[in-house]
Amino acid sequence: MTITPPSLLSLTIDSALLHLSSFSDLSHIPDHILIDLFRRTLKAGKLNERILNLFIASGDDKLLSFIKELNIRPVYTPVLPTRNIKDDDVDIVIGALQSDLTSFMNAWKPIFSRFHLIIVKDPELKEDLKIPDGFDVKIYTKADMDKTAGASLTSQLFSGYSCRYFGYLVSNKKYVISIDDDCIPAKDDKGFQVDAVAQHLFNLAVPATPLFFNTLYDPFCKGADFVRGYPFSMREGVPCALSCGLWLNLADLDAPTQALKPEQRNTRYVDAVLTVPAKALMPLSGINIGFNRELLGPALFPGLKLTKEGKLRWETMEDVFSGMCVKVVCDHLKFGVKTGLPYVWREERGDAVQSLKKDWEGMKLMEDAVPFFESIKLPAEAVKAVDCLLEVAKLVKERFAAEKNSVFIQAADAMTEWVKLWKKVVPASN
Amino acid sequence: MTITPPSLLSLTIDSALLHLSSFSDLSHIPDHILIDLFRRTLKAGKLNERILNLFIASGDDKLLSFIKELNIRPVYTPVLPTRNIKDDDVDIVIGALQSDLTSFMNAWKPIFSRFHLIIVKDPELKEDLKIPDGFDVKIYTKADMDKTAGASLTSQLFSGYSCRYFGYLVSNKKYVISIDDDCIPAKDDKGFQVDAVAQHLFNLAVPATPLFFNTLYDPFCKGADFVRGYPFSMREGVPCALSCGLWLNLADLDAPTQALKPEQRNTRYVDAVLTVPAKALMPLSGINIGFNRELLGPALFPGLKLTKEGKLRWETMEDVFSGMCVKVVCDHLKFGVKTGLPYVWREERGDAVQSLKKDWEGMKLMEDAVPFFESIKLPAEAVKAVDCLLEVAKLVKERFAAEKNSVFIQAADAMTEWVKLWKKVVPASN
Numbered sequence: 022m023t024i025t026p027p028s029l030l031s032l033t034i035d036s037a038l039l040h041l042s043s044f045s046d047l048s049h050i051p052d053h054i055l056i057d058l059f060r061r062t063l064k065a066g067k068l069n070e071r072i073l074n075l076f077i078a079s080g081d082d083k084l085l086s087f088i089k090e091l092n093i094r095p096v097y098t099p100v101l102p103t104r105n106i107k108d109d110d111v112d113i114v115i116g117a118l119q120s121d122l123t124s125f126m127n128a129w130k131p132i133f134s135r136f137h138l139i140i141v142k143d144p145e146l147k148e149d150l151k152i153p154d155g156f157d158v159k160i161y162t163k164a165d166m167d168k169t170a171g172a173s174l175t176s177q178l179f180s181g182y183s184c185r186y187f188g189y190l191v192s193n194k195k196y197v198i199s200i201d202d203d204c205i206p207a208k209d210d211k212g213f214q215v216d217a218v219a220q221h222l223f224n225l226a227v228p229a230t231p232l233f234f235n236t237l238y239d240p241f242c243k244g245a246d247f248v249r250g251y252p253f254s255m256r257e258g259v260p261c262a263l264s265c266g267l268w269l270n271l272a273d274l275d276a277p278t279q280a281l282k283p284e285q286r287n288t289r290y291v292d293a294v295l296t297v298p299a300k301a302l303m304p305l306s307g308i309n310i311g312f313n314r315e316l317l318g319p320a321l322f323p324g325l326k327l328t329k330e331g332k333l334r335w336e337t338m339e340d341v342f343s344g345m346c347v348k349v350v351c352d353h354l355k356f357g358v359k360t361g362l363p364y365v366w367r368e369e370r371g372d373a374v375q376s377l378k379k380d381w382e383g384m385k386l387m388e389d390a391v392p393f394f395e396s397i398k399l400p401a402e403a404v405k406a407v408d409c410l411l412e413v414a415k416l417v418k419e420r421f422a423a424e425k426n427s428v429f430i431q432a433a434d435a436m437t438e439w440v441k442l443w444k445k446v447v448p449a450s451n
Numbered sequence: 452m453t454i455t456p457p458s459l460l461s462l463t464i465d466s467a468l469l470h471l472s473s474f475s476d477l478s479h480i481p482d483h484i485l486i487d488l489f490r491r492t493l494k495a496g497k498l499n500e501r502i503l504n505l506f507i508a509s510g511d512d513k514l515l516s517f518i519k520e521l522n523i524r525p526v527y528t529p530v531l532p533t534r535n536i537k538d539d540d541v542d543i544v545i546g547a548l549q550s551d552l553t554s555f556m557n558a559w560k561p562i563f564s565r566f567h568l569i570i571v572k573d574p575e576l577k578e579d580l581k582i583p584d585g586f587d588v589k590i591y592t593k594a595d596m597d598k599t600a601g602a603s604l605t606s607q608l609f610s611g612y613s614c615r616y617f618g619y620l621v622s623n624k625k626y627v628i629s630i631d632d633d634c635i636p637a638k639d640d641k642g643f644q645v646d647a648v649a650q651h652l653f654n655l656a657v658p659a660t661p662l663f664f665n666t667l668y669d670p671f672c673k674g675a676d677f678v679r680g681y682p683f684s685m686r687e688g689v690p691c692a693l694s695c696g697l698w699l700n701l702a703d704l705d706a707p708t709q710a711l712k713p714e715q716r717n718t719r720y721v722d723a724v725l726t727v728p729a730k731a732l733m734p735l736s737g738i739n740i741g742f743n744r745e746l747l748g749p750a751l752f753p754g755l756k757l758t759k760e761g762k763l764r765w766e767t768m769e770d771v772f773s774g775m776c777v778k779v780v781c782d783h784l785k786f787g788v789k790t791g792l793p794y795v796w797r798e799e800r801g802d803a804v805q806s807l808k809k810d811w812e813g814m815k816l817m818e819d820a821v822p823f824f825e826s827i828k829l830p831a832e833a834v835k836a837v838d839c840l841l842e843v844a845k846l847v848k849e850r851f852a853a854e855k856n857s858v859f860i861q862a863a864d865a866m867t868e869w870v871k872l873w874k875k876v877v878p879a880s881n
Binding site: 027029032033035036038039065210233234235236237238242244245246247248249250251252253254255265267272273274275278282285286287288289290291292293297298299300301302303304305306334335338341344360383384387388391 | 457459462463465466468469495640663664665666667668672674675676677678679680681682683684685695697702703704705708712715716717718719720721722723727728729730731732733734735736764765768771774790813814817818821
């Protein structure tokens with residue numbers, strides 16, 4: 022082993038480089054040393070987002086223009102190119118449950134700013150929305166809902182988290198991406214920020230494989246393929262209608278589980294996308310999803326309201342119920358539903374123990390809903406999502422006819438109203 | 452920022468530490484510096500397996516005794532404790548397709564040496580087996596098979612990869628782990644070696660959840676849980692009967708796919724275990740599996756032989772066919788099948804293009820087998836794996852009766868013979 026005799030300054034910089042991760046301030050370092058340190062950091066492959074921010078925070082003009090010269094920006098994990106999806110084919114729909122969206126929007130700026138945004142304000146939210154500049158955004162409020170759906174239907178369908186469904190209705194794009202306003206971009210297992218929109222679009226653009234499970238997950242991901250034994254006739258797959266993303270930090274648990282394990286956080290980054298097999302049901306979460314609006318139509322629907330539900334995710338079941346309906350419809354129409362990547366980072370919101378005091382109905386609800394959705398079979402004549410939805414609503418009413426005030430009957434009524442409204446607003450769906 | 456003035460030696464060592472990953476020889480460094488460098492490597496959290504081997508390779512006595520003193524050994528990724536599984540409850544079954552198992556066994560030594568091993572020699576393999584010392588191993592050869600099953604059944608059931616099924620038969624343990632002899636331990640996404648046996652036993656020891664899909668994968672993994680909407684009545688899960696592990700490097704592709712993409716290697720480490728939903732079929736691979744022998748009995752069976760199959764994994768379908776059968780049996784008996792972790796590292800073996808010249812029947816076979824397995828329903832009276840197997844054999848014969856020389860009919864005959872043999876050798880299964 023030979024080590025070329027180094028200068029003291031060079032060794033000092035080496036040593037600084039070695040300990041860079043423990044520094045929190047570089048502002049006292051002379052600028053020529055700072056630039057040298059930055060160069061060596063780059064060369065050592067040690068420049069990550071945190072370190073970049075540390076250098077930027079030094080405020081050193083020469084360094085800043087050097088960084089600009091090199092065209093260094095925060096890095097997003099590359100996703101395979103999304104075959105033929107134009108930015109114009111996409112709407113990002115955000116339901117605004119809080120009035121100040123500044124930090125949410127700024128966190129998503131590098132990802133969202135290419136796309137058209139639909140922000141739907143919870144009709145029960147009083148304050149004006151605060152939305153930063155720099156976005157191509159259309160805002161919808163209670164006035165728009167009242168005009169389109171009428172005041173009574175608005176309060177039935179679009180309050181709380183359900184406000185985003187109004188965005189699904191008025192969008193006229195092929196693809197919709199929807200992310201809750203308490204989520205920011207997540208980082209992957211290598212520390213890179215995840216472009217959740219690109220991943221959803223990729224999931225939607227490549228086929229799904231619901232008819233046979235591939236043990237190496239999505240066979241269309243880079244480096245993956247179909248495993249020995251996978252039937253060749255099924256390798257073409259089916260169109261993907263829905264992409265369900267996941268959550269780091271606060272996982273999407275129900276109130277009892279969250280209350281039982283208040284310290285539990287999801288830290289496991291599972292680098293996979295998979296198609297949920299046909300006939301299998303899963304708990305869809307509306308927190309972070311993308312869907313093909315041309316295929317799904319109104320299949321994601323609002324309407325299931327728990328009697329004592331509030332404005333916290335773990336108090337709602339509208340997305341889970343509608344998710345089982347969507348899965349049944351997709352199985353019937355031979356579309357795929359994917360789950361896995363992309364992750365978003367969920368911030369804390371609310372108090373699970375307080376929610377528990379509301380005598381949470383969600384637990385009991387699923388015990389009836391799951392066997393029902395497992396048992397139903399849609400008629401062959403139902404070849405469009407709108408027809409399938411009306412069939413499901415009919416079956417729900419038959420099954421739960423004995424329970425006059427059941428949340429299911431109310432949901433089925435809301436579903437029917439919703440489909441009527443959809444057919445009126447989206448003539449192409451008929 | 453303050454940097455304490457360092458000595459030149461200290462700076463030199465810092466610099467060496469920084470470049471450690473590019474060194475390949477430390478043998479010329481004086482031993483006091485070597486020990487100091489080792490200490491700092493430890494302190495900087497930079498000691499990984501490669502670096503440890505680099506230090507060990509220096510051959511420096513003082514350093515070696517220092518390493519011994521600190522009780523530093525190669526690290527294996529920790530897996531949650533496997534509730535109540537004793538080492539004595541486990542057999543590791545290896546089918547020997549090559550005579551020299553030295554490097555295979557040595558690679559697995561830290562993982563295998565705690566357990567009883569059953570090594571079954573391919574009856575067509577002529578040379579004597581070479582097995583290193585240090586294992587608790589029982590070897591079975593053609594003579595043992597002939598004695599137990601008769602010469603004709605031996606050649607029908609136990610040649611090539613199928614020899615390992617003889618190990619499943621003669622084991623008298625609750626759990627069997629089986630890994631192909633061209634696999635060595637894999638490393639996880641953090642660079643730690645994976646203890647595949649511990650992971651299989653964990654998968655088998657905790658419940659499976661085939662009745663409803665959990666979007667955060669195995670809810671029993673550390674840090675995971677059931678997602679909002681998961682029915683509470685299903686959270687207890689069902690017993691897990693089978694754990695299917697995966698493969699890094701050479702993935703388990705079929706001959707046509709492997710021939711088409713000769714450079715393709717699986718590098719994606721997906722940190723998840725999941726239960727394959729009920730009613731969904733998947734391509735089981737026998738390369739890296741663990742199962743509960745008390746629950747599955749003879750459900751993993753040899754017998755499906757392609758006319759031109761050779762001694763390469765991509766030429767065989769016995770495991771895929773038997774996997775579909777096992778899945779149907781598990782769905783019927785309400786047992787779970789898991790897939791995902793653990794990974795093994797598969798070495799190269801054979802030439803896919805040569806295999807292709809054999810007019811590979813596997814492709815066509817699955818087109819008939821999948822719809823068949825999807826359609827069958829086992830009678831309620833079949834409450835044990837042995838009964839289920841005999842029912843499946845009967846249904847195969849009915850379905851493929853028109854095809855006299857079909858591989859399916861031969862497989863059904865072999866299945867029946869296998870169950871007869873199992874009932875004779877394992878009286879408890881009756």
